Amino acid sequence: MTRYLAQRFLQMLGVFLIISLVVFLLLVLTGDPIELLLPPASDLAQIDAMRRQLGLDRPWYVQYVKFLASAVRGDLGESFYFREPAIRLVLERLPASLELVVWTMAVSTVVAIPLGVLAATHPRTWLDRLILVGSLVGISAPTFWIGIVLIALFVVSLGWLPSSGRGGWEHLVLPVATLAFYRVALFVRLIRAGMLDVLGQDYIRTARAKGLFERLVIYRHALKNTLIPFVTIGGIQMGGLVAFAVVTERIFAWPGMGRLLLISIERLDYPVVVAYAIVTAALFVVINLGVDLLYALIDPRIRYE
């Protein structure tokens, strides 16, 4: 186990190195932020001074090595715009984004499991069809559009909920519902398909023949065996949520790191973009590791040596 974790840690460092290099190179190739940082009337001397001050007059590999050297010390450079450490800017906004991701995963799972089980235990009934049509709409509708529809309904027409900002639970409802819409639809399909597969197998017949309560057969015996693919997709979805949070944060003016990313891309604020990439990569590594460990928890046949 320790060896496995150590191996994963080394892999993680490799991933970081490659991601930082790719992002760094791409950003250097993109363009010069100087024009955006200085007032349009600045003369050449001012531009040169600014460029030297930010270290942009050096060749890219010198910039990258300097970047790496300070990255090891936890310093990912200073935001061109905010004049604050980039990593701090991102980390400050991380909890807000994580709040969305975690709540969405929780809500999606809690809503999707009963719906999926319900559909699988009543195949080809109107209930099953209704759930299937709902999930088809759910996986087809673009996330940002769902957010807009929810705002039109619950903010503009009904006036029940606020449309922007972060605060109490009432601020959380719409962004989480927006993000959860697609995941619920996907999970329902997954659980329904998995349950239908499992329910036809012999050990379920045995469990029923033993006279176990139907509820016990379904939730203890059948559901457990549909969970492995569910955990895999769940992990992928959790990563995807970090990406879709960018969209949702924009619509609901949620003060997370996704909104910071969009603003920083617009301003060509490289250090912040690189810091975002590094923090996101770390997040994915943690999520993937969590998924792998969850497998071992669910399926005793899986062991990490």
Added chain:
Amino acid sequence: MARILSQQAAQRAVGRRVAAREHWAWRALRTSPTALAGVALLTTMAGLAALAPVLAPWDPQAQDLGRRLHPPSWWIGPHPLGTDAVGRDLLSNILYGLRVSVTFGLGSIAISVVLGVAAGVVAGYYRGRLDAVLMRAADMQLSLPFLLVALAAAAIWGRGLFKLIVVVGVIGWAEFARTVRGSTLAVREKEFVEAARALGALDHRIMARHILPNVLTPVIVLISVTLPRVIVTEATLSFLGLGVPLTTPSLGLLIDGGYKYLFSGAWWPSILPGLALMLLVVGINLVGDWLRDALDPRLTRR
């Protein structure tokens, strides 16, 4: 996305030639009302997109300044679905927007398929170092969400419909490569490949004539899963201001331009384009489900 799901479904279809399954496919279509609905919906939406220049009552860029944010008049009046904030006809813009969505989807997927299939066949056929490098790269890219990679790439290479088609198309190579590589590994051990080699066929001929036709079925399944994602990605990027330029009639741009006016009561410029986009995607998903069932040997046996 349902990456693992789709790949499992795709893997199950390995080695099945499309032609051999056609009969099943048509029977599935005839007997399934949802599949028929999907084909009807998809044909309608694609038809609207194709015929946009004929059907659109207005030039999508023409501004009717006297009628800004005009509500939908439905089928009477000059603007059946109303106008947007600068007085452009919404129906015409939605039709042209669908056209951009469909063009984008087909163009991008074509690039992904060509790159991915080529990489997958070569990696699976030659194995060795090339295989290891290609698959590592694919794994690495697939460990990041598609939207995030697309967002980064679009932010770097900038706007323009054609550029974006290429960027998103290139990013899509990984899933196709991994799936096709898996199928190729299975097919290259078959007797007919050995026979071809014994007869003195060269590698490129074996790959093109013997392996390629036998790994295409899972590709079709994978296309049906990735096409909706690609189309929605374009809309999302355009919505975020990182997609196509403002002069392109994209559904994402329309929604972005419209949703600021939600609070002044104008719901149509943002809700209606999204509805059109969703109908297109529902159509593709329904047809995709049918294809998946028809091409999946595990399901047809039931």
